[in-house]
Amino acid sequence: MTVAVKQRVKVANQKRIAEGIYSIWLLAPEIAGAAMPGQFISLYSRDGSRLLPRPISICEIDRIHGRIRLVYRVAGKGTLEFSKLKENDSLEVMGPIGNGFTLEGKKAILIGGGIGIPPMLELAKQLTIPKVMVLGYRDITFLEDEFSAFGDVFVSTEDGSRGTKGNVLDAIRENGIEADIIFACGPTPMLRGIKAYAAEKGIVAQLSLEERMACGVGACLGCVCKSKETDHHTNVKNKRVCKDGPVFYAEEVEL
Amino acid sequence: MTVAVKQRVKVANQKRIAEGIYSIWLLAPEIAGAAMPGQFISLYSRDGSRLLPRPISICEIDRIHGRIRLVYRVAGKGTLEFSKLKENDSLEVMGPIGNGFTLEGKKAILIGGGIGIPPMLELAKQLTIPKVMVLGYRDITFLEDEFSAFGDVFVSTEDGSRGTKGNVLDAIRENGIEADIIFACGPTPMLRGIKAYAAEKGIVAQLSLEERMACGVGACLGCVCKSKETDHHTNVKNKRVCKDGPVFYAEEVEL
Amino acid sequence: MNTSVVLAGITFKNPVTTASGTFGSGMEYGEYIDLSKLGAVTTKGVASIPWPGNPTPRVAETYGGMLNAIGLQNPGMEVFIQRDIPFLRKYDTKIIVNVVGKTTEDYCDVVERLSDQDVDMLEINISCPNVKEGGIAFGQDAKNVETITKELKKRAKQPIIMKLSPNVTDITEMARAAEAGGADALSLINTLTGMKIDIHKRAFLLANKTGGLSGPAIRPVAVRMVYQVANAVKLPIIGMGGIMNAEDALEFIMAGASMVAVGTANFINPKAALNVVEGINDYMNQYGIKDIHDLIGCVK
């Protein structure tokens, strides 16, 4: 794996794709060259009062033009700042970070929940086996169309305004979707449900976790998740989401 | 006096006029409308790690176009940030602040030392009595030409590279300059010398002082100077540079 | 929607006041905001006689904060009583007078003199890090805290707020001592002692060498101390330390403060205290909270 240097990169373009959701393309040839689906980058604020990096998953990789795409929700002051960036503005980033998805299996379900949906897009592009996508939203949908190029897309919304009313597992059950592997990213309760579901069905699941980070490189032990076995590096039942993840096999971790 | 509201203003233009010295015009009709020579404005950094205002004197007032000019030296991170502002960029300012120069006397010497020179320019414009300007620099000169429209200009430099070698008082003595009033802004040692000189000559001197500030509005008592008499507001021998100054009569203050 | 709070029998229309020393007696900022919109104005520390304070520079910017070593410059209680109290009384707001001294007698003199005055509460500053003789020395020793509180309670007609220093190993010990001494309320935190060096001049930035650190940099320490004290004593708390906006203020309230004080933020935005008042209302509206008391100490 190449080392993720901290660098200043330029914004190729940015647009709002839904209420509070932004899509930004960054000119970052080194990152684009090295990145794998499921990896993320750390974004740094320009304002010195906000020191820590903001981890954002890579949504698309365009090796030809040396660009990467991020899709993110404005959640606080850091992402608010990023949302104001325009073409040719620059920002500091570090990446690609972490271990992405392992491309494997015969028939896959790609599951994204809320702001966990973006990283599934590059995975959908790179994963060549038959697959369906299940996308869970609270209410407003985004990126849905872009997935349809890669297979059938099923949607769930909490309020039932589109697709299945309920969560992604409701959508899977309602549509009788079957597979031998699940790739998923989303809120912890969703991942917990998927882990149980995969165990029940006896299929493999790769889950992308989220945790508060400080260093983003594996040094501070801020971002650990509980692992089933004693971890090689930490020598306790903790794995680092930033370095050892963010993608883990469901059986590896306790949620 | 009108109240100095905190407001966001636009940059009309900015240019570097000497090594590390910048001249910026701000579109600030309210400030331009109210400002007097010798007053200053507080500039705020965009970076939240730098909280306190940077006081900068008003160098020129353009009531017609609703603009004010500042000339400043890059002294640290705040002024460095300001030096990067371009046309149409905006920044937060508060002003005009303080009491400026009282326009009086029959024959004046306007003395500016280093970065104390800029406020003398608007004074030179507004002061209609006969006057000469004495400008003291370390080495590189700036604004010198702009003063010549308003009277004779004498220069001193510490290294003797231009004008009198030495300080502004050396230039005054060398050129036998006489007057019944002095207006001065510059470093404290210079002002101390001028105070002594004015006392010796028995003439009036108005001095613009500099002090570290926090509130800039007279509330925190951060920026006091020693006054000869017990001050009306503070009830001790302290006056507030931001509110009661920055311009004081030489006899009012201890330097 | 109710935002009024009662501390020691005094009703404040909203839980927002100004932090002592950052707002003078309200005259300067009164030009920017309507003082009647604040729950209270807390004035700059006043002593029995005028104090000239420390030499300059008295203030220095630090990362996300500032240092001050004003040294409690004040015009003395007589001028304060003649000029500042009548000025503030014109507004529909409560008056909290911050009291300083170098000796116990000093504090007693001021409190005695103020006890007949038309002010609502007295806040006793036993925590100023910038004067050698008094202030903080009282606030760093539990026995001293208790003793001075008792002495002042004997003399004051108004309820007494003891203002605690964060420069201690265990703030709850000081809070308990103040409670034992009969305090009616507590204010915290005062500033953390800090220092800044100008590496180019190779000299201290402040003439006083050390100063008090305030501003958002210290907020996590202040919130922690408010939480600890709220869970250690029964007294109502005025929380402060780096409150820049309503969100920050709500952290203190949820940690257990019944009121909050806006300090350094005034210097950055003269409307800061007013914005806090309005922002708390907005938050309560947004979440349908009917009474501010539902938020006070709600995080356990």
Add this chain to the structure above:
Amino acid sequence: MNTSVVLAGITFKNPVTTASGTFGSGMEYGEYIDLSKLGAVTTKGVASIPWPGNPTPRVAETYGGMLNAIGLQNPGMEVFIQRDIPFLRKYDTKIIVNVVGKTTEDYCDVVERLSDQDVDMLEINISCPNVKEGGIAFGQDAKNVETITKELKKRAKQPIIMKLSPNVTDITEMARAAEAGGADALSLINTLTGMKIDIHKRAFLLANKTGGLSGPAIRPVAVRMVYQVANAVKLPIIGMGGIMNAEDALEFIMAGASMVAVGTANFINPKAALNVVEGINDYMNQYGIKDIHDLIGCVK
């Protein structure tokens, strides 16, 4: 130009190390910078047995700083000795091992085990605010500081650095106690205890409720404490707390620190420690300073 310093007989090529817990054992940041360019690497606190640390969230951003409540997760001394010491020994840098424990016996066990190991100094963390049983409890009581220092000195073959907590009324008292106990050097400061509340979730941001505040926000407090301690004891000091760049580091050195440690800054810039080394050189060149000792404690 000499930038090397000698602490307790150990020579460091330059006065820059890493702050314990912010740099692991150097493996991760070793991919970004050449560890041989640092005066020393100070490793994450190690205990006699593996510690799992606290539940997450363990970190939270604050204004100009951050809170952490890692809870001293560590792989235990055996894995550390087998894996981390040999890794670091490949570099031309000194190794300072940070030691933690819950009881005096714990500390003694680790120090005894490390005493035969090829490491240069031991830094005793008696100041971690994030574990209930140990850490800070030792560091907030002068008697405890002296006793534990004595116990460890009996066992250690390497010089011992006591790492002090800033969460005390008088840091010089703790420094004097460490000196009386026979410490060879002091490290300060560890983190200030802080708290952050998520006002929308109405919950603590950290699972542990409180955490240690680090980063530039706390620098003025750290510089003040280094200055106070440098003027109170004869021991050499490793100064830390919010050092982001060489200018910040020089503040500590001028206040009296013989060495400095770069902590939170690593998270913001993996090259931070290296930049500090280079920036100190630049400063010395700019002002024609031949020996770093001319700067140590030069501001009085």
